[in-house]
Amino acid sequence: MRVALFLTCVNxxxxxxxxxxxxxxxxxxxxxxxxxxxxxxxGQAHYNTGYRHQAEPLARHFSDVFGEYEAIVTPSGSCGAMxxxxxxxxxxxxxxxGRGDSLAQALAPVVPKTYELTEFLVDVLGVxxxxxxxxxxxxxxxxxxxxRGLRLGDxxxxxxxxxxxxxxxxxxxxxxxxxxxxxxxxxxxDVSAAMGADKVRNAESTGAEALCAADNSCLMHLxxxxxxxxxxxxxxxxxxxxxxxxxxxxx
Amino acid sequence: xxxxxxxxxxxxxxxHEAVHDDTLRGNLRHATHTIRxxxxxxxxxxxxxxxxxxxxxxIKDHTLRHLDRYLVQLExxxxxxxxxxxWAADADEANRIVADLVKATGQSEVVKVKSMATQEIGLNExxxxxxxxxxxxxxxxxxxxxxxxxxxxxxxxAIHRNRGEIRDIFAREMxxxxxxxxxxxxxxxxxxxxAARLHLREKFLRAKVxxxxxxxxxxxxxxxxxxxxxxNGRMCLTLPETLISVVGIEKIVPTWRDLEVFLQTxxxxxxxxxxxxxxxTWTGTTDGDGPTTFHLVLLDNGRTDTLADTVGRQxxxxxxxxxxxxxxxxxxxxxxxxxxxxxxxPIGAILSPQLRGTASEIDASLPYASxxxxxxxxxxxxxxxxxxxxxxxxxxxxxxxxxxxxxAKVRLKPAKGHAAERAAMRAAGWAFARPAALRAGQRxxxxxxxxxxxxxxxxxxxxxxxRELPKVxxxxxxxxxxxxxxxxxxxxxxxxxxxxxxxxx
Ligand code: SF4
Numbered sequence: 001m002r003v004a005l006f007l008t009c010v011n012x013x014x015x016x017x018x019x020x021x022x023x024x025x026x027x028x029x030x031x032x033x034x035x036x037x038x039x040x041x042x043g044q045a046h047y048n049t050g051y052r053h054q055a056e057p058l059a060r061h062f063s064d065v066f067g068e069y070e071a072i073v074t075p076s077g078s079c080g081a082m083x084x085x086x087x088x089x090x091x092x093x094x095x096x097x098g099r100g101d102s103l104a105q106a107l108a109p110v111v112p113k114t115y116e117l118t119e120f121l122v123d124v125l126g127v128x129x130x131x132x133x134x135x136x137x138x139x140x141x142x143x144x145x146x147x148r149g150l151r152l153g154d155x156x157x158x159x160x161x162x163x164x165x166x167x168x169x170x171x172x173x174x175x176x177x178x179x180x181x182x183x184x185x186x187x188x189x190d191v192s193a194a195m196g197a198d199k200v201r202n203a204e205s206t207g208a209e210a211l212c213a214a215d216n217s218c219l220m221h222l223x224x225x226x227x228x229x230x231x232x233x234x235x236x237x238x239x240x241x242x243x244x245x246x247x248x249x250x251x
Numbered sequence: 252x253x254x255x256x257x258x259x260x261x262x263x264x265x266x267h268e269a270v271h272d273d274t275l276r277g278n279l280r281h282a283t284h285t286i287r288x289x290x291x292x293x294x295x296x297x298x299x300x301x302x303x304x305x306x307x308x309x310i311k312d313h314t315l316r317h318l319d320r321y322l323v324q325l326e327x328x329x330x331x332x333x334x335x336x337x338w339a340a341d342a343d344e345a346n347r348i349v350a351d352l353v354k355a356t357g358q359s360e361v362v363k364v365k366s367m368a369t370q371e372i373g374l375n376e377x378x379x380x381x382x383x384x385x386x387x388x389x390x391x392x393x394x395x396x397x398x399x400x401x402x403x404x405x406x407x408x409a410i411h412r413n414r415g416e417i418r419d420i421f422a423r424e425m426x427x428x429x430x431x432x433x434x435x436x437x438x439x440x441x442x443x444x445x446a447a448r449l450h451l452r453e454k455f456l457r458a459k460v461x462x463x464x465x466x467x468x469x470x471x472x473x474x475x476x477x478x479x480x481x482x483n484g485r486m487c488l489t490l491p492e493t494l495i496s497v498v499g500i501e502k503i504v505p506t507w508r509d510l511e512v513f514l515q516t517x518x519x520x521x522x523x524x525x526x527x528x529x530x531x532t533w534t535g536t537t538d539g540d541g542p543t544t545f546h547l548v549l550l551d552n553g554r555t556d557t558l559a560d561t562v563g564r565q566x567x568x569x570x571x572x573x574x575x576x577x578x579x580x581x582x583x584x585x586x587x588x589x590x591x592x593x594x595x596x597p598i599g600a601i602l603s604p605q606l607r608g609t610a611s612e613i614d615a616s617l618p619y620a621s622x623x624x625x626x627x628x629x630x631x632x633x634x635x636x637x638x639x640x641x642x643x644x645x646x647x648x649x650x651x652x653x654x655x656x657x658x659a660k661v662r663l664k665p666a667k668g669h670a671a672e673r674a675a676m677r678a679a680g681w682a683f684a685r686p687a688a689l690r691a692g693q694r695x696x697x698x699x700x701x702x703x704x705x706x707x708x709x710x711x712x713x714x715x716x717x718r719e720l721p722k723v724x725x726x727x728x729x730x731x732x733x734x735x736x737x738x739x740x741x742x743x744x745x746x747x748x749x750x751x752x753x754x755x756x
Contacts, residue, residue, distance in 0.1 A: 007728055009683065013693050014721050016728035023738055035732045040683040046676055048623060050645030054680040061684060089639075096561070148625035177580045181622025188263045188620065189713030190270040194584045195622070196718065224718030 002032040004069040006062075006114070008079040008216075009041040015216045021243035021250075022075050022117060025132075028243075029125060033073075038065045044082040049183045052093065056103060059090050063110045071124065072114045075239045077215045078182075080116035081149030087111055116146065117239055118214055122155040128162045133246040135165030138236070139208040141199065141222070143215045144177050156214055156238055163241060169206045173198070180221035196225040203233055210236045259591030261616035266585035275411055279583050282410045287577045289523035290630070296525070297515070306512045308634040311568035314503050315558060321470040321503045322549065328473025332535025334545040339497075341552050346377035348548050349462065349495055353383050356493050356544075358459050364477060364484040365389030366464025367405060367571055368497045368550055370593040371606075374462070385462065386428070386454050388483040390447050397424040403587025403595060406521050406573040411586055414438040425450050451483060461491035461542070465498045466570065467513065468547075471506050474534040475547070478517060478527045485531045494533070494542035499550050501558075501567040513570060516632035520572035553606035559655035562643040566601045568633040575627035575637060581620055590617065597627035601640040608656060609648050615666040618644035649673060693727040700725070 003026065007019045019035075026033050042062055043055030062083065066072045074080050088111060091104025121127055140160060146152040160168050179185070179195025200222060203211045211226075211233050213219050223235035236250075244250035259265060269275055294300050314321055326336045339345035353361060361378070363369065363385050375385040375396075387396045394409040395402050398420040402408030409417065418438040425432045425446070430453055432446045463484065465475040475496055477484050488494060504510060518527040536545050558564050576582050576596030587595035591613035592603040600621055604614040618641050621627075627637045647654065649672070651663040665673070682688040696703075700723040714720070726734075 009689065012728045013696065014723065016724050016726060016731055019728035020731065020738065027738075033737065035729070035737060037729060037733070038686045040686055040689050041679070043683075046680060048642055048645075049672070049676065050618075050642065050647075050649040051673075051676045051680075052642075052646055053650070054676055058680065058683055144622070144624040144626075148629055175626075177622050177624035177626070179580070179622060181624065184619065184622040185718075186711065186713050188266065188581070188622075189717060190263065190267045191581050191584050192622070193717035194270050194276075195580050220721050221718060224714075224720065227719035228717060 001030075001070060002034060003071040003073050003120075004066050005033050005035045006039060006042075006066060006072050006074040006079070006083075007035065008074060008076045010220070011076065011216055014220070015237070018075055018216055018237045018239050021237070021239040022073070024248075025130060025239060025243040026073070028245075029121075029127065029130060031125070034069070036065045036069075042079045042082045044079055044086075045182050047082065047086055047090070052090065056090055056094065059087055060103065060106055062087075063106045066110050066113075069113065071120065072110065073117055073120045074114065075117045075214065075237065076217070077116055077143050077146035077150055077152065078217055080114060080119075081145040083114045084111055085149055116150055116152065116214065118146075118152055118155045118159055119150065121159060121242075128158045130159065130162070130242050132163040132242045132244055133165055134163050134241045134244045134250065136210055137167040137169055137206075137208045138210045138212045138241065139169045139171040139203050139206045140174070140238075141171060141178060141203070141211055141213045141218065142174055143213050143218050146214050147175060152214070159242060160212065160238070164246075166241070167208075169208045171206060171211075172202045178218045178222055180218050182217070185221060192221075193225070196221055197229065200225050200229055200231060200233065204231050208233070210234050212236050212238050212241060214238045259611075259613040261612045262585070262589055262591070262620040263616065265589035265591065265613070266581075266620075269586035269589055270584050272586075274413070275586055276584060278411055278413050279586060282407065283577045283579075283583050286523060287574075287630075290520060290574055290577065293519040293523040293525065297519070300516070300519075303512055303516050304632055304634055307516055307570070307632055308568060310504060310509045310512060311633055312565075314505060315501065315564060315567055318500065318503070318558065321505055322500060324470040325468055325473060325503055326549075328469075328471065329535060329545075329547050330473075332473045333537075334473065334535040334547055337546060337548045339548050339550050339552070342372035345372050345497060345548055345550050345552070346374055349374060349497060350378055350381045350383065352493070352495055352546055353378065353460055354381065356460055358383070358493075360384040360386065360458065361460040361462050361495075362386050362388050362454050362458040362487045362491065363392075364461065364463035364487045365392050365408075365479070366462070366497065367593060368464040368499050369462060370402065371499075372497070372550065372552060374497065386451075386458075388451050388454065388487055389479070390444065390481055390483070393447055393451070394420060397421065397428065401588055402593060404573060404576060405571050405594065405596070405598075406576075411588075414440070414443065417443055421446050421450075429453055451486075455483075455486045455490055458487070458491050460493045460495065461487040463488060463494065463496045465496055465502060466517070467510060468498055468503050469505075469507055469510065470503050472534055474507070474532050476510065477529075477531045478514075479529045479531075480522060480524075480527060482529050485529050488531050488533060489541050491542055493544040493546075495546045495548065497548045497550055499552070500554050517570050517572050520570075520574040520630065520632040553608075555658065556655045557605040560605065563601070563605050563640050565635050566598065566605060566640060568635055569598050569602065570633060571598075572632055574630040574632065575635075578626040578630050579621075580624065580626070581622060585620070590620065597621060597637045597641075598635070601635075601637055601644060604644050604647075608654075609644070609663070609666060615648050618642075618648055690727070690729060694730070696723045697725055697727065697730075
């Protein structure tokens with residue numbers, strides 16, 4: 001199987017380790033991974049901030065870049081939700097505004113082929129034990145887009161539970177938003193920071209070494225909060241845990 | 252008596268104080284978490300809640316689509332049952348109608364059933380200006396009124412107060428409004444409730460005019476419905492000689508049968524009860540029983556304008572259960588007052604900028620008072636996609652566009668203060684449309700990574716004030732991919748990978 005890695009602009013620019021982990025993991029599972037170099041950004045920040053019209057060309061660009069692949073895999077719940085939930089809406093709204101069907105038609109093929117990483121592993125590859133080894137205690141934050149956008153359910157947890165050596169500890173208030181919310185973090189800094197601090201304190205109370213999520217945007221916000229609050233916790237993307245093996249542990 | 256919302260600062264500023272008020276945050280956190288857990292249990296008990304939710308949504312959508320027809324039917328039914336219907340286009344007109352009706356009775360005081368519509372139009376203040384005293388009889392509203400405060404929650408307007416604060420308010424204020432609080436009042440719920448009961452009883456028995464809203468109006472019979480927990484509302488609805496109900500035009504349901512759905516979903520969503528303790532219905536007037544005069548004031552106040560918006564109109568499905576407030580992480584930290592309206596929380600963030608327009612600072616900031624976490628949509632018993640409407644209204648704020656205002660189509664200019672953001676979004680859009688430009692930017696960021704400041708200037712300052720910035724890596728993923736062919740050649744941290752070469756396009 002040959003899949004395209006949609007890494008997202010945030011991961012590409014700030015978190016290349018996550019991308020390398022996805023490549024390593026999928027390759028280990030026998031999947032051929034391609035990284036179309038023309039990919040850029042899904043347009044989520046534009047859309048959510050109220051610049052829907054500016055998100056449209058980015059969505060079109062996405063379908064140009066990824067249209068030919070069997071499957072598109074992304075290690076980001078929020079960008080995955082942008083494609084799967086909101087691209088169809090972009091098409092509908094363009095139609096409602098009398099601008100024809102062309103956007104809807106361009107986007108229709110990529111939507112069902114796009115998978116968030118854990119969804120791809122569990123639903124498409126049919127694995128929960130990916131042969132990973134990570135001898136640490138971890139608490140898992142499900143993230144809003146993973147939980148309520150993509151409805152990932154217990155997929156990430158099942159994957160983590162199968163990791164050898166990993167001690168998964170329950171996060172109090174797991175389903176609450178971490179307070180990132182893209183531009184929300186900048187537009188409402190006080191509330192955003194208070195939400196982030198509460199999330200970090202909850203994670204700290206579990207005694208876990210690492211806080212895991214399937215989205216580096218939330219982890220950036222939480223990691224920045226951890227550093228400021230000087231907690232011993234560290235943020236870690238689920239792809240990096242799943243890519244880690246006994247022979248080649250996570251750096 | 253209660254404070255006003257006019258001239259509120261924008262949401263982020265209003266939220267700033269609340270976030271740093273530990274007592275307030277503690278009160279809110281305790282109250283919202285208790286009720287949200289109870290609600291989840293009460294909803295889980297019903298195997299068909301998802302179906303009820305869908306049914307509620309459909310009934311409301313159908314009614315809104317044919318609102319003109321149902322309003323006319325309602326007016327006919329109410330009139331036939333001995334009531335009088337008045338139409339109010341806006342708050343001023345509604346207040347004037349009510350004040351005139353009260354004056355015509357020769358009375359100078361009224362008792363009130365808790366009602367969002369009368370708060371929305373500022374009825375108490377308007378009556379006060381006409382020399383009429385309006386007494387709130389709902390326990391929480393009473394606390395707000397006696398405390399010269401503003402409500403901060405749809406269902407529990409005094410949610411921001413704890414028992415100690417309430418005891419102090421009762422002891423200090425009750426005497427100047429009627430029967431004073433008993434000496435040595437303690438802060439146990441039973442004693443506080445008893446003090447309120449004694450204080451209110453003399454008002455119920457004296458009042459000749461009652462004012463209410465309604466949760467529902469049944470078009471086929473002209474029946475109005477109020478759901479409440481305390482029974483104080485029922486006192487006001489039955490004891491006075493004259494009853495005046497002020498109700499938003501969207502509160503109609505076509506038939507009695509439709510109530511079946513909402514009488515199940517509303518109590519469970521709001522108070523986490525299987526059934527609310529008091530459901531009062533009244534239809535016009537009846538000889539020898541209840542009020543002898545009944546007036547219904549149908550309130551528009553921005554509702555038909557909202558109805559004209561194909562995305563935003565779903566906000567009119569709201570049955571004011573307040574479930575969205577109780578699960579909202581932003582509401583929990585910012586408190587209800589920060590929303591600058593009687594409608595706080597997620598529903599307030601989409602309702603106020605539609606009913607009032609986005610011209611004021613507070614209304615333009617409300618669509619951004621959310622992290623779009625989606626918890627409000629998940630709990631809403633009529634499935635209002637609040638995040639969708641928030642993003643839709645953000646678009647209105649930053650881009651302007653056509654809206655309906657006062658029944659006429661007008662073209663809005665973008666709100667002030669978004670020019671830099673618009674430019675940034677355009678620039679980002681430009682770079683993202685050109686992978687080479689994105690890549691050049693990444694490389695520049697990597698090369699200069701040691702020079703990056705630890706604090707950001709401009710709008711980014713808010714970020715770095717409370718969180719550390721991520722460090723820019725030495726190499727972007729795409730550069731690594733190209734250099735190592737996806738890890739198959741060259742030095743890489745994960746040299747074991749064997750991904751195929753990058754088909755650069
Ligand atoms: S928007 Fe939905 S959840 Fe919120 S108060 Fe209205 S009906 Fe209840």
